[in-house]
Amino acid sequence: MTIEVAFTPADLAGPGVAGRTIFVIDILRATTTICAALVNGARSCVPVPSIEEAIRLAQTLERSDVLLAGERQARRIPGFDLGNSPREMQESVVRDKTLIMTTTNGTSTLLATAGAARVYLAAAVNLSIAGAQAARVLAETGDLVVACSGRAGDFSLDDAYAAGRLLQLALGGRRRREGLNDAALVCLDLARRYGDDWMRPLTAARAGRELIALGYEEDIAVAAQEDRFPVLPQFTERRVIPAIVGDPAPVPVA
Secondary structure (H helix, E strand, O other): EEEEEEEEEEHHOOOOOOOOOEEEEOOOOOOHHHHHHHHHHOOOOEEEEEEEEEEHHHHOOOOOHEEEEEEOOEEEEOOOOOOOOHHOOHHHHHHOOOEEEOOOOHHHHHHOOOOOOOOEEEEEEHHHHHHHHHHHHHHOOOOOOOOOOOOOOOHHOOOOHHHHHHHHOOOOOOOOOEEEHHHHHHHHHHOOOOOOOOOOHHHHHHHHHHHHOOOHHHHHHHHHHOOOOOOOEEEOOOEEEEOOOOOOOOOOOO
């Protein structure tokens, strides 16, 4: 069995991605926001690397079917329809829309998974469904990669803790160290340290503190709600869509 965690997209060069199953985490906020969008009826989310690429792609599609979404340094990009907040992903806004999305960290991580066999998105808001899929992948293949988005190319406490919570479910509560890289061991230790209280690591992390300073405390509160958005997003053919793992009932954004 092999379980490897990458703390940043650059760290994916270590475990490598070709032919492997990867779970991408950017809990504050891209993977949380994408879960909210899909649960509330968005057709898909298309991650792109830059503002310019987002605008160019939108111009090639039927504009009435497309929403531009994203942020730079946590703030909505000027001229975009939406930012990167799960609270913005209201059903009345996103249903049947394609979101073209670019963010400071999360979308870059998704794009760094090119060549992987399967790519899923995980956060607290879909933890149970993502954890169950991670357990299935590990049982079937004996191999799992978790890619944290980090913060500006650095380690992030929020993503690492979320990775540890995901790995706990993937391992079914087993305490084992064989086959885990050091980053995976660190994530499991963080999950044990903070226990089930999502708000503690999310507000202690640099990303959380920056969001609080900008007035986005409510986004953190949504991101900390375990299983709030029970969907398993899958990144396939350059877009994120719901994976076929049952029929979870939509939970509207409050």
